[in-house]
Amino acid sequence: MHPTDTVPRKTSFPYRRLLGDARYALLLNVLCALFITFVLSGGQSFWLNLLASMCIGGIAFLLIDGIRLAWWGEGRRPPRLPFTALIIVSAAVAQVGGTMLFGWLANIDVPAPVSMSSRNVGMTVFTLAAAGAAILFFGSREKIARLQMEAAQEKARAESVARQAMQAQLQLLQAQIEPHMLFNTLANLQGLISFDPERAQLLLDQLIQYLRATLSSSRADSTTLEQEFSLMQAYLGLMSIRMGARLRFTLDLPEALRQVKVPPMLLQPLVENAIQHGLEPKIEGGHIHVQASTDTGVLILTVSDDGLGLDHPGQTKGTHLGVxxxxxxxxxxxxxxxSLSLIANHPAGATARLTFPLPSTITSPLA
Structure with missing residues (x-):
C-alpha cells in the first residue's frame, strides 16, 4: 500500500461536497422508510419509520462520508479494505446510536439496539445493505468524476500534441518556402545589379519589406489579417518586379477585419501556387485578387487568378503541398x-477559398 493511501492531506474539509452528498443520503433514507413501511411493516407507521430511517441513515452517512472526505479527500479513491471496515463499523454504530436517538426523539420505548431479536437483526442487515448501496453509488460518482478528469487531461495533452504538430508543420512549410523565395530573389537581384541598378534597388527594398513582414508574423502562433495582407503586399511586390507587367494584383481587406486573428502563413502558399502554376507558365501572365470577407459568422479568404487553371498539363503534385x-x-x-476548396474559374484560372469560424469578438459586418 502506498503511504499516501493512509495519510490524510493537509487541506480544508470539503463541506460543500458533504452537503451535496447529503441530498442523496436524504433521498435514500426516504426510500428506506418506504421499504420498511410497505414491505416489512405492512403499510403501518410511515412517519415513525421515516424518523428512524433519518436517525440511523443520517448517522451512517455522517460517519462514512465524513470520515471518507476528511481522511482520503474529495478526489481520491479510498483503499478497499480500510473503507469496507469503515462501512461495517459505521453501520453498527449508526444502528445503535440511531435507534437510541429515534427513541428519544419519538419519546417511545424501543427494543435494546444490541439485542438479538429478529427485528433488530433484520434492521442491522438492512442498514448494512443500504449503507453498501449508498457507498456503491458514491463510489460510482467518484469513479465517473475521476474518469471525466482523466479524459479532460488526456484531451488537453492531445490538444497540446496537436498544437506542437501543427507548429512543426508550419515550420516545415516555412523552411520550404523561405529559402526558395530568398534564392530566387537573390538570383534575380544579382542579374539586375549589372544592367538595371535602379530596378535592383527596388527589388532589394521589396525584399527587406518582405523579410520584415515575415519576421513580425510568421513566427507567432497567430497573426492579424492586416499583417497577413502586409506580407502578401510585400511578396507580390517582389514577384511583380520579377515578372514585370505580366503580374497584376489587388488586395481587398475591409477595415473592420484588419485586426481579426488568424493562423500565420495561410495566404502565401495559395498565392505562391497561383503564381507558379497559374500565371508564370502563361505567356501573358495575369491577375491575382486576394480578398477577405464574412458571411453569417464565417470568415472567408479567397485567392483568385486568371491563369492556366487547375487542369492544365503543367500542374504538378507540388501544387498540393501548401494546400x-x-x-x-x-x-x-x-x-x-x-474548409479549403479549389474551384475552377471561367473562362480561365482558379480560386482557392478558405472558410473558418469568425472569432466571437468580431461581428459580421460584411456579406
Missing amino acids: ANIRERLRGMHGDAA
Missing part, C-alpha cells in the same frame, strides 16, 4: 467547421 498543410492546420483548430 494539404493548410487543410491539416485548419482541421486541427476548427474541425469540420473549416
Whole structure:
C-alpha cells in the first residue's frame, strides 16, 4: 500500500461536497422508510419509520462520508479494505446510536439496539445493505468524476500534441518556402545589379519589406489579417518586379477585419501556387485578387487568378503541398467547421477559398 493511501492531506474539509452528498443520503433514507413501511411493516407507521430511517441513515452517512472526505479527500479513491471496515463499523454504530436517538426523539420505548431479536437483526442487515448501496453509488460518482478528469487531461495533452504538430508543420512549410523565395530573389537581384541598378534597388527594398513582414508574423502562433495582407503586399511586390507587367494584383481587406486573428502563413502558399502554376507558365501572365470577407459568422479568404487553371498539363503534385498543410492546420483548430476548396474559374484560372469560424469578438459586418 502506498503511504499516501493512509495519510490524510493537509487541506480544508470539503463541506460543500458533504452537503451535496447529503441530498442523496436524504433521498435514500426516504426510500428506506418506504421499504420498511410497505414491505416489512405492512403499510403501518410511515412517519415513525421515516424518523428512524433519518436517525440511523443520517448517522451512517455522517460517519462514512465524513470520515471518507476528511481522511482520503474529495478526489481520491479510498483503499478497499480500510473503507469496507469503515462501512461495517459505521453501520453498527449508526444502528445503535440511531435507534437510541429515534427513541428519544419519538419519546417511545424501543427494543435494546444490541439485542438479538429478529427485528433488530433484520434492521442491522438492512442498514448494512443500504449503507453498501449508498457507498456503491458514491463510489460510482467518484469513479465517473475521476474518469471525466482523466479524459479532460488526456484531451488537453492531445490538444497540446496537436498544437506542437501543427507548429512543426508550419515550420516545415516555412523552411520550404523561405529559402526558395530568398534564392530566387537573390538570383534575380544579382542579374539586375549589372544592367538595371535602379530596378535592383527596388527589388532589394521589396525584399527587406518582405523579410520584415515575415519576421513580425510568421513566427507567432497567430497573426492579424492586416499583417497577413502586409506580407502578401510585400511578396507580390517582389514577384511583380520579377515578372514585370505580366503580374497584376489587388488586395481587398475591409477595415473592420484588419485586426481579426488568424493562423500565420495561410495566404502565401495559395498565392505562391497561383503564381507558379497559374500565371508564370502563361505567356501573358495575369491577375491575382486576394480578398477577405464574412458571411453569417464565417470568415472567408479567397485567392483568385486568371491563369492556366487547375487542369492544365503543367500542374504538378507540388501544387498540393501548401494546400494539404493548410487543410491539416485548419482541421486541427476548427474541425469540420473549416474548409479549403479549389474551384475552377471561367473562362480561365482558379480560386482557392478558405472558410473558418469568425472569432466571437468580431461581428459580421460584411456579406
